[in-house]
Each structure stands twice: as structure tokens, then as C-alpha cells.
Amino acid sequence: MEEINWIEILGYIASLFIAVSITMESVVKLRIINFIGAILLGTYGVFIESMPIILVNYFIGITNVYYLWKHFKNNKNQTIKNRK
Numbered sequence: 001m002e003e004i005n006w007i008e009i010l011g012y013i014a015s016l017f018i019a020v021s022i023t024m025e026s027v028v029k030l031r032i033i034n035f036i037g038a039i040l041l042g043t044y045g046v047f048i049e050s051m052p053i054i055l056v057n058y059f060i061g062i063t064n065v066y067y068l069w070k071h072f073k074n075n076k077n078q079t080i081k082n083r084k
Helices: 006-021 027-048 051-083
Strands: none
Touching: 006 027, 027 051
């Protein structure tokens, strides 16, 4: 019986998250799902010792967090302005 390669499965799951993320109409959903995929794929890169995969995917993850933070900060400010 062949042993399951969990590292390869992690790569497939990460790729699935990224592929699904680009089908989202909501930018917030896209960024959240893409963040999960990028972090998983970056972690996959750690396991296979591939610096290009690690760097680009962790950069994408950080970029997603930044734009999500910016989005929610702007929405909070809009809500406060509308209450006045």
C-alpha cells in the first residue's frame, strides 16, 4: 500500500483555495479565501524548501491582510460618519 504524501496534499488544497478565491464576486470573500490559500501554499513551499513559493505566497497573504484591514477601517469610519 502506498503511503499518503501529506505535503503534496497540502499543495493541492492550497491551490484549490486560490482557484476558488478568484471565482468570488465579493472582494472581501476573495481576499479571505485567497489569504488562506496563500498561507497554505507558502507553508507548502517551506516543506518543499522552495524560496520563490514561500516569498510570493507570504507576500500575497500580507497584502490581503493589509487590504482587508483598510477595507474594514474605511467601512467603520463611514458608519461613524453616517451616525452623526
